[in-house]
Amino acid sequence: MTTAMSTDFQIGRHNAHYEGLYSAREREWRRICAIDKAGHIADLLADVAAGVDGVLEVGCGTGAVLARLSTLQVGKQFTGIDLVDPSPNLEANGAATEALRFSAYDGEVVPFPDGAFDLVYASHVLEHVPDERRFLSELARTSRRFVYVEVPCELHARTNHRALQSTVDIGHINFYTPDTFRLVLQTAGLRVLKLGVYDHSLAVHAFHGSRMSGVTKSIIRKSLLAASPDMAVRLATFHCGALCEPYTSALETKQGA
Numbered sequence: 001m002t003t004a005m006s007t008d009f010q011i012g013r014h015n016a017h018y019e020g021l022y023s024a025r026e027r028e029w030r031r032i033c034a035i036d037k038a039g040h041i042a043d044l045l046a047d048v049a050a051g052v053d054g055v056l057e058v059g060c061g062t063g064a065v066l067a068r069l070s071t072l073q074v075g076k077q078f079t080g081i082d083l084v085d086p087s088p089n090l091e092a093n094g095a096a097t098e099a100l101r102f103s104a105y106d107g108e109v110v111p112f113p114d115g116a117f118d119l120v121y122a123s124h125v126l127e128h129v130p131d132e133r134r135f136l137s138e139l140a141r142t143s144r145r146f147v148y149v150e151v152p153c154e155l156h157a158r159t160n161h162r163a164l165q166s167t168v169d170i171g172h173i174n175f176y177t178p179d180t181f182r183l184v185l186q187t188a189g190l191r192v193l194k195l196g197v198y199d200h201s202l203a204v205h206a207f208h209g210s211r212m213s214g215v216t217k218s219i220i221r222k223s224l225l226a227a228s229p230d231m232a233v234r235l236a237t238f239h240c241g242a243l244c245e246p247y248t249s250a251l252e253t254k255q256g257a
């Protein structure tokens with residue numbers, strides 16, 4: 001006799017959540033999340049950020065992360081591409097718009113030559129992608145120096161069917177722990193230089209509730225992360241960002257040493 005261990009997920013049209021014009025509230029959500037995302041990139045790049053010129057974001061959404069990177073002076077020329085034409089939802093947020101370029105692409109082949117950018121990144125995109133390694137190989141191909149990838153690590157002791165369904169509803173079809181995330185990166189031809197584990201900012205925690213609840217949640221989660229990152233990612237969803245280099249670049253660096 002076989003016993004069902006789980007129930008089916010309700011699968012809709014993939015990533016339909018991101019089509020059309022965003023509401024003012026959705027745009028504000030993306031703006032405050034962009035502050036976190038750009039900050040994580042700047043954190044892992046650290047002292048090498050000054051050497052980054054051309055930047056490509058794959059899955060740029062509203063362009064808010066690129067705009068934030070420009071204000072942080074991470075890069076000088078910024079290009080964003082997405083499956084859906086980004087132009088109706090763009091948020092420059094005070095950035096120098098002449099340095100920002102956006103377009104749609106087919107979701108498979110990044111429409112730029114090999115090694116076209118110093119930094120190629122995808123923040124909270126990989127969890128949406130049907131073919132993770134093919135996607136990552138395109139990031140690696142178009143980068144001459146760095147690749148940055150960030151995902152939510154949603155597999156932990158408190159993950160259940162309901163939680164997974166809620167993320168499936170917004171297009172997540174791949175789920176990670178820090179270890180499985182690193183494994184996917186390495187098996188896609190990327191050498192992981194640094195991996196950071198991050199919590200949301202207070203503004204993000206408070207966005208869907210009161211400031212008080214946001215403060216409480218933020219204190220608990222940041223205390224847990226500071227005390228034991230390994231334990232934290234086993235108990236709750238945190239974000240993992242990885243600064244990588246394409247394997248060919250790693251070989252060239254080793255051979256030139």
